[in-house]
Structures are given as C-alpha cells and as structure tokens.
C-alpha cells in the first residue's frame with residue numbers, strides 16, 4: 001500500500017526500496033550547493049538491523065512538487081502523484 005506524501009506529491013512504497021540512493025544523489029546534485037548525500041531533501045535510511053528494508057522521509061526544505069527523486073527511482077518506491085507545477 002502506497003503512502004502518499006501530499007506535500008511533495010509523491011507516493012512512497014518503502015517495501016520496494018533497494019537503498020540505491022539514486023533519489024538522494026539527484027536531489028542533492030540539483031538543489032544543494034554542497035552536493036553531498038547528507039544535503040539531500042529526501043533521506044533513505046536502513047530500517048533497523050534488516051539489510052534489505054529502508055525508511056524514506058523528506059525534510060522541511062523539500063521543494064514540494066519537483067518530484068525529481070521520483071523520476072529517478074527505478075524500483076517503484078517513489079511514484080509521482082499529479083503534475084509538476
């Protein structure tokens with residue numbers, strides 16, 4: 001079941017995430033001066049001790065609606081909802 005994050009118009013299905021961090025790289029490369037993973041506005045972190053489960057969250061500086069991270073997620077963990085304004 002997808003968890004829709006309305007403020008960023010992205011549906012999140014954490015169970016599909018493989019932890020590739022492509023979303024974090026694209027966000028940081030586009031929106032931060034530092035261009036480091038830690039400056040990304042989306043965070044993918046390991047869910048406890050399980051190597052294959054991940055948590056996905058967005059910080060308060062996420063450019064609501066850019067959806068770039070979802071465009072680059074090839075695993076169906078992030079899906080765009082609605083149009084980019």
Ligand code: SF4
Nearest residue numbers: 017018020021023073
């Ligand atoms: S959300 Fe998608 S792009 Fe980001 S780490 Fe998970 S699988 Fe990779």
Ligand code: SF4
Nearest residue numbers: 027062063066067069
């Ligand atoms: S919607 Fe845009 S600003 Fe927000 S986390 Fe995704 S790429 Fe970064």
